[in-house]
Amino acid sequence: MADFFANWLPNWLALTLAALVHVTLILTLALTAAAAFTWAERKVAGRIQDRLGPTRVGGRFGWLQAVADGLKLVSKEDVVPKNADPLLFRAAPYVSFCASFCVYLAMPFANGWVAQPLDIAVFFILAVAGLEVLGVILGGYASGSKWSLFGAMREAAQVVSYEVPLALCAVIPVMVAGTMDLVAIGNMQSGWAWNWLIFHDPFLFATFFVYFTCAVASVNRAPFDLAEAESELVAGFLTEYSGFRWSVFFMAEYASMFAVSMLASILFLGGWNGPLPITVWLGLAPNPATGDAPHALLAYLGNFLGMVNLLTKATLGVLVMMWARWTLPRLRIDQVMTMCLKYCIPLAAAMFVGAMVYAYAFPAGLIFRVGGGG
């Protein structure tokens, strides 16, 4: 985009404008996603518990509920407890939010639609996503409350443990694809649905479910939300927070839920490629048989369709997380650790070896795979 602006503007202005556009787009996406998911969460929770959920705000379905919630949260008093460390208490929510926002910097939304293309996008995303817990620990410690400290310690133990199987699961599709570049991984899965990496071999199919479990645990969602555990710890690390800072923590949580689902969609579920190669039929994507590139405007339309595709998949992932949250009871801390150390890590390691052997034995993937797509 910087090159695009540089046609008319001096270089420094073009760079600034391009950066501003990228950041604004990503920030809008993260905040809109957070607002939409708060509403969806209340609706899903209501339906699962045989209630209606929000119905009034905004006419039908309570679709403006997130705005009402936001107004309420902003108008609340900003309280800092007397025992708290004021600097860290104030900074902690922003640390969390920055970490989960920075994940989107390297996240492609369609073929080439990425703020900062990186060779090592998967690694960068995993590294930055792991930093979100820092804000939680700082907030829990700085609150000067025992509930908060307990919540923070649990969160630390949980996230540090679950990073290992999460990274192992992310390595397996990277190994099969042979690159850590998310754009390349996404383009590799174009064509029919059986080109998606989840259908590459049985081991990757199993890996997807291990990855999703670990992702839910690493973004601190129920049934792994021991850091908040309202039945035992009041609200865990959030006990002393109210108003705007509380909502910043929740924006961070929803943004990172969306980010891990999006990463799962790109790594396993074909990214911006739909189950049918519709964009190829309509001539909106490069034809794999002839290699003809479409007109720039048509390619833009194809990329837009791809982005809708990817966001739909990621939203479905978040909805599954909500479904799990309102269906399953919360695990105990020892069960959470058992889940990680006795099941997820050995499973991920076994799938790693299995996928390696499979990729060596059948380099073309599944036997009934139709080459090339289209």
Next chain:
Amino acid sequence: MGVNFHSVFFHLMAVLASGFALAVVFSNNIVRMAFYLVASLGAVAGLFFLAGADFVAALQLMIYVGGTLVLLIFGVMLTARGPFADLKTSPAQWTVVGLVGGSLLAVLLYAASSASRWTASGKAASAPPDQVAPTSAPLGLALLGARVDKLDPKQNSASSRAGGMSGYLLPFEIVSVHLVVVLIGAAYLARARRRATPRPIAANSPPDDPSQSSSVS
């Protein structure tokens, strides 16, 4: 008006890194220190990104910033007796630290200023590294024992391949085994201690009764 964004961000990140490093030194609260350390290390990761070394930068984020997280937890668990521990530094400690740190700083400054690339021309050195486009693939292959950068493409004989294959596999494996040993040692030290002798089950049964002290209990 032209702005060299590379220089601007280099200076910004450098100031952030040094400023937070100073804040680590002059803070008394251990958790605040850890927070400043994280910020300083994050700024250093930003410097690496600026230099085009994405892989090193992500490693910096994952290992150092993530490692500081664990340091923070241990700091809280081991030192905080009250809600917020204050660490006082005695004058003797200041002297020793000043001597060690000052000499290290002198060595580093001397090494940095004697690097010919930096002193030659400021403009050329601060140009954005557009030509740098290596990927992390050679690095990963070198860890697996294949130095692709040292391979001679012209001759494909076995001797040249053997020369190219002397990568970092052995050091990598030694470090890995060392880490595993450390992990096992830590788990051994931290495990719950079992009693050497089995506890008597009930008051009316003798402790050396073989039927009671069996593994069934």
